[in-house]
Amino acid sequence: MGEERRPTLEMVARRAGVGRGTVSRVINGSSRVSPDTREAVRAAIAELGYVPNRAARALVTRRTDTVALVVSEPEERLFDQPFFSGIVRGVSAVLTDRGLQLLLATARTAADHERLGDYLSGGHVDGVLLVSLHTDDPLPDRLAGAGVPVVLGGRPLYPPRHPVHYVDIDNVGGAASATRRLIEGGRRRIATVAGPADMAAGQDRLRGHREALAEAGLPDAPELTVHGDFSHDGGARAMRELLDAAPDLDAVFAASDDMALGVLRTLRESGRRVPEDVALVGYDDTAAAAHTDPPLTTVHQPTERMGGEMARLLADTAIAEGPDAKPQAVVLDTRLVVRESG
Amino acid sequence: MGEERRPTLEMVARRAGVGRGTVSRVINGSSRVSPDTREAVRAAIAELGYVPNRAARALVTRRTDTVALVVSEPEERLFDQPFFSGIVRGVSAVLTDRGLQLLLATARTAADHERLGDYLSGGHVDGVLLVSLHTDDPLPDRLAGAGVPVVLGGRPLYPPRHPVHYVDIDNVGGAASATRRLIEGGRRRIATVAGPADMAAGQDRLRGHREALAEAGLPDAPELTVHGDFSHDGGARAMRELLDAAPDLDAVFAASDDMALGVLRTLRESGRRVPEDVALVGYDDTAAAAHTDPPLTTVHQPTERMGGEMARLLADTAIAEGPDAKPQAVVLDTRLVVRESG
DNA sequence: CCCCTGTATGGGAGCGCTCCCACGCCGGGG
DNA sequence: CCCCGGCGTGGGAGCGCTCCCATACAGGGG
Numbered sequence: 001m002g003e004e005r006r007p008t009l010e011m012v013a014r015r016a017g018v019g020r021g022t023v024s025r026v027i028n029g030s031s032r033v034s035p036d037t038r039e040a041v042r043a044a045i046a047e048l049g050y051v052p053n054r055a056a057r058a059l060v061t062r063r064t065d066t067v068a069l070v071v072s073e074p075e076e077r078l079f080d081q082p083f084f085s086g087i088v089r090g091v092s093a094v095l096t097d098r099g100l101q102l103l104l105a106t107a108r109t110a111a112d113h114e115r116l117g118d119y120l121s122g123g124h125v126d127g128v129l130l131v132s133l134h135t136d137d138p139l140p141d142r143l144a145g146a147g148v149p150v151v152l153g154g155r156p157l158y159p160p161r162h163p164v165h166y167v168d169i170d171n172v173g174g175a176a177s178a179t180r181r182l183i184e185g186g187r188r189r190i191a192t193v194a195g196p197a198d199m200a201a202g203q204d205r206l207r208g209h210r211e212a213l214a215e216a217g218l219p220d221a222p223e224l225t226v227h228g229d230f231s232h233d234g235g236a237r238a239m240r241e242l243l244d245a246a247p248d249l250d251a252v253f254a255a256s257d258d259m260a261l262g263v264l265r266t267l268r269e270s271g272r273r274v275p276e277d278v279a280l281v282g283y284d285d286t287a288a289a290a291h292t293d294p295p296l297t298t299v300h301q302p303t304e305r306m307g308g309e310m311a312r313l314l315a316d317t318a319i320a321e322g323p324d325a326k327p328q329a330v331v332l333d334t335r336l337v338v339r340e341s342g
Numbered sequence: 343m344g345e346e347r348r349p350t351l352e353m354v355a356r357r358a359g360v361g362r363g364t365v366s367r368v369i370n371g372s373s374r375v376s377p378d379t380r381e382a383v384r385a386a387i388a389e390l391g392y393v394p395n396r397a398a399r400a401l402v403t404r405r406t407d408t409v410a411l412v413v414s415e416p417e418e419r420l421f422d423q424p425f426f427s428g429i430v431r432g433v434s435a436v437l438t439d440r441g442l443q444l445l446l447a448t449a450r451t452a453a454d455h456e457r458l459g460d461y462l463s464g465g466h467v468d469g470v471l472l473v474s475l476h477t478d479d480p481l482p483d484r485l486a487g488a489g490v491p492v493v494l495g496g497r498p499l500y501p502p503r504h505p506v507h508y509v510d511i512d513n514v515g516g517a518a519s520a521t522r523r524l525i526e527g528g529r530r531r532i533a534t535v536a537g538p539a540d541m542a543a544g545q546d547r548l549r550g551h552r553e554a555l556a557e558a559g560l561p562d563a564p565e566l567t568v569h570g571d572f573s574h575d576g577g578a579r580a581m582r583e584l585l586d587a588a589p590d591l592d593a594v595f596a597a598s599d600d601m602a603l604g605v606l607r608t609l610r611e612s613g614r615r616v617p618e619d620v621a622l623v624g625y626d627d628t629a630a631a632a633h634t635d636p637p638l639t640t641v642h643q644p645t646e647r648m649g650g651e652m653a654r655l656l657a658d659t660a661i662a663e664g665p666d667a668k669p670q671a672v673v674l675d676t677r678l679v680v681r682e683s684g
Numbered sequence: 685c686c687c688c689t690g691t692a693t694g695g696g697a698g699c700g701c702t703c704c705c706a707c708g709c710c711g712g713g714g
Numbered sequence: 715c716c717c718c719g720g721c722g723t724g725g726g727a728g729c730g731c732t733c734c735c736a737t738a739c740a741g742g743g744g
Contacts, residue, residue, distance in 0.1 A: 006465055008730055019694040024732060034692060051464035055400035056730035059699050064397065069446075084427075092448045096457075104411075104446040106434045115438075122393035123348055232633050261633060268635075288630055291574050291603060293610075350700055361724040366702060376722065398700035401729045687744085694737080700729105707724080714717085 007048040016044035027052060067095060067314060068103040068125045072113065072132040072139055082286055083303050084131070087153060090307025091129060098315050100126070113139070121146035127314045129153065136198075140164055149318035151310050155329070157200045163327040165318050167309045171201050174299040174334030175208025176215075178281040179253050181297065182342055183216045187251035187279055191224040193238040193263055195255040202227070205255040205283060224249060228259045235262025243270055250278055251342060257282040257289045257298055264292060264341070279342030295339035302332050349390040358386035369394060409437060409656060410445040410467045414455065414474040414481055424628055425645050426473070429495060432649025433471060440657050442468070455481070463488035469656045471495065478540075482506055491660035493652050497671070499542045505669040507660050509651045513543050516641040516676030517550025518557075520623040521595050523639065524684055525558045529593035529621055533566040535580040535605055537597040544569070547597040547625060566591060570601045577604025585612055592620055593684060599624040599631045599640055606634060606683070621684030637681035644674050 013023045018037060025033050026041040033041075044050070058064045069091055071084070088104075095102050103125060107113040120128055120143055127149035130140055143150045144162035152166035182190050192209045195202025206225070213220050223245040228234035235254055239262065242249060252267075254260035260282030264274060272278050274294060282289055285300035309330050317325050355365045360379060367375050368383040375383075386392070400406045411433055413426070430446075437444050445467060449455040462470055462485055469491035472482055485492045486504035494508035524532050534551045537544025548567070555562050565587040570576035577596055581604060584591060594609075596602035602624030606616060614620050616636055624631055627642035651672050659667050 009732095010730075013694095020731080021695065021733085022693060025693090028732085030732095032691070037692080051460065053401070053730050054466055055397045055406065056699090057732075058397035059395070059401055059701085059730080060732045062699080088446070089448070092446070093450070096454065102446050104430070104434070104444050106431070108435070112438065118393065124396055232629070258629075261630075265633065265635070287574070287600075288603075291607065293607070351702095352700075355724095362701080363703085363725065364723060367723090370702085372702095374721070379722080395700050398729090399702075401700080401731085402702045404729080685744100687742105689741090689743105690739105692737105692739085694735105696735090697733090699731085699733105702729090703727090705724105705726090708722090710719100710721085712718095714715100 006053070007050045009050070009052065012041065012044045012048055012050050015048060016040045062123075063126055064124060065099060066101040066103050066125045067127045067129060067311070068105050068120060069129045070105045070107070070116065070120070070131070070139065072107050072116075072130065072137055083284065083301070086301075086303025087131060087307035087310070090304040090309075091311045092307075093304075094308045094311035094315070098311075100311075100315060117142050121148055127151070127319045129310050129314055147323055149314060149323075151314040151318055153306060153310050155200050155204075157198075157203075165313050165325075165328045167306055167313060167330040167332070168200075169301045169303075169306055169332050170334055171204030172208035172211065174283065174301070174336075175205035175253065175255070176212040177208075177334065177336045178283060178297075178299050179209045179212035180215070181281055181336060181338070182251040182253060182279055183212065183218065185251070185275075185279055185342060188218065189221075189224065189246065189249045190218065190251040190253065191226070191242050191246060191249045193226055193228045193235055193242070193252060193254045193259050195228065195230050195259075197227055202230075202255060209253050221246070228255070228262075230256045230258060232258045232262040235259025236266045237262070239263040239266035252278060252280050254280065254282050257284040257286040257296060260296055260298070260341075261288065261292065264296075275340065275342045281342045285337050289337075290339070292341070294341045297339045297342045298337050300335045300337050302334070305332055348395070349392045351392070351394065354383065354386045354390055354392050357390060358382045404465075405468055406466060407441060408443045408445050408467045409469050409471060409653070410447050410462060411471045412447045412449070412458065412462070412473070412481065414449050414458075414472065414479055425626065425643070428643075428645025429473060429649035429652070432646040432651075433653045434649075435646075436650045436653035436657070440653075442653075442657060459484050463490055469493070469661045471652050471656055489665055491656060491665075493656040493660055495648060495652050497542050497546075499540075499545075507655050507667075507670045509648055509655060509672040509674070510542075511643045511645075511648055511674050512676055513546030514550035514553065516625065516643070516678075517547035517595065517597070518554040519550075519676065519678045520625060520639075520641050521551045521554035522557070523623055523678060523680070524593040524595060524621055525554065525560065527593070527617075527621055527684065530560060531563075531566065531588065531591045532560065532593040532595065533568070533584045533588060533591045534595045535568055535570045535577055535584070535597060535601050537570065537572050537601075539569055544572075544597060551595050563588070570597070570604075572598045572600060574600045574604040577601030578608045579604070581605040581608035594620060594622050596622065596624045599626040599628040599638060602638055602640070602683075603630065603634060606638075617682065617684050623684040627679050631679075632681070634683070636683045639681045639684045640679050642677045642679050644676070648674055 009023050013020045023041050025031050026038050107116045129151055131153040141161050144164055150164050152164055155166055155168040194206040210220050226238040226241045228238040254263050274280050282296045282298035285298045289296040289298045351365050355362045365383050367373050368380050449458045471493050473495040483503050492506050494506055497508055497510040536548040552562050568580040568583045570580040596605050616622050624638045624640035627640045631638040631640045
């Protein structure tokens with residue numbers, strides 16, 4: 001029942017014996033205020049426990065100081081992965097730093113998606129971070145078209161109608177480094193369990209793999225490439241196909257650690273030793289990778305930095321400079337984590 | 343630059359040839375409006391692409407329609423776990439349904455924590471969902487003290503000064519079912535790798551384990567209990583201790599799947615077969631559990647439902663009824679997932 | 685000694701909405 | 715036929731803030 005109201009700027013002003021404008025100036029540090037006045041206002045704020053009302057401020061400034069992180073991938077696929085958690089961590093840190101809030105939005109059904117689009121175009125957020133790994137997501141274009149500042153996590157799969165800022169991880173380079181490692185280990189019949197062809201990450205990792213092969217003058221035999229769905233079981237299945245088509249393979253590059261685990265299982269079931277008979281390199285550097293038997297050599301992705309860069313790009317460029325800012329692409333490097341599997 | 347302003351309620355009113363009040367009534371469906379008028383207003387809204395301004399509404403209603411999800415655990419520990427992702431999913435779904443927004447807040451440093459407390463007490467959100475697994479977190483009491491509606495995920499470890507709503511998963515029952523399974527399998531020297539003693543989940547799972555033991559008339563030998571930190575390596579370490587102190591044990595209940603993986607590794611290193619020599623049951627039902635060798639018997643937690651219940655409790659009780667609502671506790675059941683390890 | 689410039693400050697206007705009071709109109713009962 | 719009640723509606727007030735114009739005062743130059 002207390003029903004006591006929070007103190008307002010007006011009350012602070014009266015208490016400090018100044019005008020509202022002055023208090024506002026002190027809070028926003030904008031224009032010059034004499035030291036004495038400033039102190040008096042500060043004291044009044046402290047005594048009253050005053051906290052500015054965001055809604056009131058937003059109403060006049062037309063800025064909400066809120067940024068949405070939209071995960072439009074079926075979350076089942078994304079949330080559990082360190083990929084997502086790293087991004088949240090990085091985003092969160094930078095945003096906090098800038099005094100911005102993080103609104104987390106997920107859309108499962110198409111209706112959700114529709115509503116989310118309306119909402120985000122409605123001016124309720126200052127900008128949107130979009131982690132949308134699939135090609136057919138209409139949200140980026142829709143938001144960009146509505147003039148909402150957007151930064152993508154991961155490169156756009158097709159050239160979008162409205163050019164956008166994005167932050168990506170160098171999947172091509174990362175995959176190349178994985179395959180190169182296999183080549184340097186003396187392997188010659190190197191297979192790959194690639195990711196889904198409709199995801200940029202899947203495409204790029206396959207390309208990196210092929211580049212490394214070409215670099216070494218190794219043929220890119222079609223029977224040595226199978227597509228998986230980034231899952232454990234998908235990896236196991238793909239490996240079985242691979243083994244059927246090319247029983248003499250001596251190495252595998254799996255485009256995700258989850259798939260690598262499936263590969264490992266199938267390999268073991270087939271009686272092959274890792275890395276003696278078949279060397280294996282994964283991708284993602286998940287927690288599990290360090291604990292497999294043998295421990296998995298894999299490619300580490302700077303997910304937290306990715307989140308940080310996304311937030312930075314959004315706040316400092318997309319929002320600050322508006323729709324006329326030149327679209328920027330930030331691409332982050334990976335790091336090969338050498339363990340025992342390959 | 344376009345700089346075109348979004349349509350306002352006033353513009354809708356003019357276009358529909360009615361007063362602002364009427365438009366507001368149509369939007370909020372509150373009071374009665376004649377069908378004709380309603381249709382006219384709807385049409386005007388559609389034509390203009392009008393979206394209500396949340397800030398303006400919040401200013402007058404003093405509600406923000408925003409709920410914060412606070413993860414005050416070091417995220418390293420929490421984010422990667424399906425536990426967290428399930429909660430987010432459940433929370434998100436219910437909130438969307440209620441027209442509420444999800445503000446995700448994480449606090450790493452003590453300063454963050456302090457600031458977060460100020461922020462959340464400042465009336466910027468209508469309520470707070472708190473997933474804070476540690477005992478020494480001052481946030482719940484602080485917020486409850488400030489009159490902010492709060493729902494905890496996980497039971498409060500100590501009786502809080504301000505009684506709070508919470509949603510918990512039946513850790514005691516879940517652990518008991520795990521240990522009971524071991525007992526029914528004919529095991530008699532059943533060890534446990536317990537969780538941290540300063541977490542409610544850790545305590546409760548240990549208690550459940552002991553209850554099952556007592557139920558079966560089995561002694562609770564001190565050398566059969568070791569505490570781990572919920573991590574893989576922690577589990578491996580704990581298992582080594584256990585093996586030193588009680589080499590004759592014939593079963594292990596690990597209070598988390600991550601720890602169970604470590605246990606599994608140590609067991610294999612010691613030359614013991616699972617489940618022939620030592621049966622093993624884990625807890626959490628992580629993705630990895632299905633793919634270990636042998637596949638891990640474990641306890642599934644309804645994390646998504648937990649998130650949903652938290653959101654529901656917050657929206658329908660804590661916020662709706664205010665601080666005088668009788669504190670409610672919702673406890674959800676677990677499900678034993680029987681695979682091959684025990 | 686006055687004017688002009690610049691700095692510090694007060695406070696009106698107004699952001700877009702909801703709340704609520706007041707008003708017009710209708711029909712039924714007296 | 716008049717009055718009263720109630721429904722449907724219009725619009726003033728005001729939420730708490732920022733913006734900006736106006737004002738006040740202090741100095742320095744003419």
